[in-house]
Amino acid sequence: MSTERRKRRVFVKTYGCQMNVYDSDRMAEALAPHGYERAEAAADADLVILNTCHIREKATEKVYSDLGRLRDLRSERLAQGGGDMLLAVAGCTAQAEGEAMLDRAPYIDLVVGPQSYHRLPELLARRQREGKSQLDTEFPLISKFDELVRHVEAAPPSAFLSIQEGCDKFCTFCVVPYTRGAEESRPAAAVLAEARMLVQAGARELVLLGQNVNAYHGEAPEGGEWTLARLIRAMAEIPDLARIRYTTSHPRDMDADLIRAHGEIPALMPFLHLPVQSGSDKVLKAMNRGYTADDFRRIVDALRAARPDIALSSDFITGFPGETDEDFAATMRLVEDVGFAQAYSFKYSGRPGTPATGMRGQLKDAVKSERLAVLQALLEEQSTAFNRATVGRKTDVLLERPGRHEGQLIGRSPWLQAVHVSAVDLKVGDMATVEITACHPHSLAGVLALASSRSAAA
Ligand code: SAH
Ligand code: SF4
Ligand code: F3S
Numbered sequence: 001m002s003t004e005r006r007k008r009r010v011f012v013k014t015y016g017c018q019m020n021v022y023d024s025d026r027m028a029e030a031l032a033p034h035g036y037e038r039a040e041a042a043a044d045a046d047l048v049i050l051n052t053c054h055i056r057e058k059a060t061e062k063v064y065s066d067l068g069r070l071r072d073l074r075s076e077r078l079a080q081g082g083g084d085m086l087l088a089v090a091g092c093t094a095q096a097e098g099e100a101m102l103d104r105a106p107y108i109d110l111v112v113g114p115q116s117y118h119r120l121p122e123l124l125a126r127r128q129r130e131g132k133s134q135l136d137t138e139f140p141l142i143s144k145f146d147e148l149v150r151h152v153e154a155a156p157p158s159a160f161l162s163i164q165e166g167c168d169k170f171c172t173f174c175v176v177p178y179t180r181g182a183e184e185s186r187p188a189a190a191v192l193a194e195a196r197m198l199v200q201a202g203a204r205e206l207v208l209l210g211q212n213v214n215a216y217h218g219e220a221p222e223g224g225e226w227t228l229a230r231l232i233r234a235m236a237e238i239p240d241l242a243r244i245r246y247t248t249s250h251p252r253d254m255d256a257d258l259i260r261a262h263g264e265i266p267a268l269m270p271f272l273h274l275p276v277q278s279g280s281d282k283v284l285k286a287m288n289r290g291y292t293a294d295d296f297r298r299i300v301d302a303l304r305a306a307r308p309d310i311a312l313s314s315d316f317i318t319g320f321p322g323e324t325d326e327d328f329a330a331t332m333r334l335v336e337d338v339g340f341a342q343a344y345s346f347k348y349s350g351r352p353g354t355p356a357t358g359m360r361g362q363l364k365d366a367v368k369s370e371r372l373a374v375l376q377a378l379l380e381e382q383s384t385a386f387n388r389a390t391v392g393r394k395t396d397v398l399l400e401r402p403g404r405h406e407g408q409l410i411g412r413s414p415w416l417q418a419v420h421v422s423a424v425d426l427k428v429g430d431m432a433t434v435e436i437t438a439c440h441p442h443s444l445a446g447v448l449a450l451a452s453s454r455s456a457a458a
Pocket of ligand 3: 019
């Protein structure tokens, strides 16, 4: 073995939503000037960061079981005379549990909340100096985004861009307002600068992120505020940016201008993730969602009038406290009425500190599971029908990564479907025109239809 001092390596494991994926990259970027390269696996790393999710009980349990395994890995390595491995916990569980996390797992070196990760290098230095665990779960006044101006050499064809943090909606089941703090929009100029940088570094698609992204109201370049629709209109002017998406939206903030934008901006993709949670007005009220099932139906109608080929995706919770068979039947009716191309559905999970955990009418796990299975069968049927209907059609596919077979590339259709294409002449980052030839359970297969574009917007 070489006695030269090798570069330090950091492995970041990401749990939860796309905002955490974005944050993980930014944490790695913040550590790069301090000599950290990214490792492919925990076993190769000097620092392991778990960027955690707290949304459901299962997500939190997973963090603790992974932590136990990492502690063993670290002891084995030390026993064999290898170097130490520092363990850091970032993200939403870190924020929610804070000190309690160190009580339960005292071997953790750092606990850092989702708004303080720009302080990681400083916390690491302090950990080394003082030799004891460090905790930072403040919501600092200085935004992490201001602290970390971004520059990347190479961006993926589809890149995430967080434009807003936190949430002020306080749905009664949800931990996000407590783990991520108050809603805060980044200034439009900073977002546009990061967008241009990402496009210059190779991104052809940008996915604008926020837990409640359509409530965006960032400072405008010339004073006042921009809405999400205004920001998207400005972003669509960036040359070589072929596609724009945004997620996650709240039905309450789906305003007329944003709906209009779907009909007017070709780069805005015809696919929207719009979580509805339930089709029962009583349950929606108890959840504090601020709309009725018919409000949601009307929003969908307006979106389809503006952009007839728009496909919808959603989130559902089964077994919220007090949900009756009739309430659940209303959810099934809403799904039948709307028709979803894709969906995520979950059993209600009581979260510490949220109002819904104290509500009367908590349901048995068996009831939640049974309803979930019934709902998922219908959602699955709808998404299969949607995917089948694209067979025989020609569509643009942004090629995002190599496939398993020689010459095969995997990309996404405008409707976010994964498409496998044999395309020896093309490369990752190209936009191809593809004829869809077959539909598999979780992907489509296609063949190149025409001479496909390379770097020009398709
Ligand atoms: N900001 C988004 C969702 C964020 S969390 C929105 O408002 O829609 C992602 C999804 O997790 C939610 O849409 C919801 O369906 C689910 N979820 C959140 N808290 C949950 C809980 N306590 N139990 C079960 N599912 C939950
Ligand atoms: Fe949670 Fe509701 Fe905020 Fe979504 S809108 S993050 S579900 S509180
Ligand atoms: Fe999970 Fe936090 Fe995202 S709780 S879903 S990682 S905002």
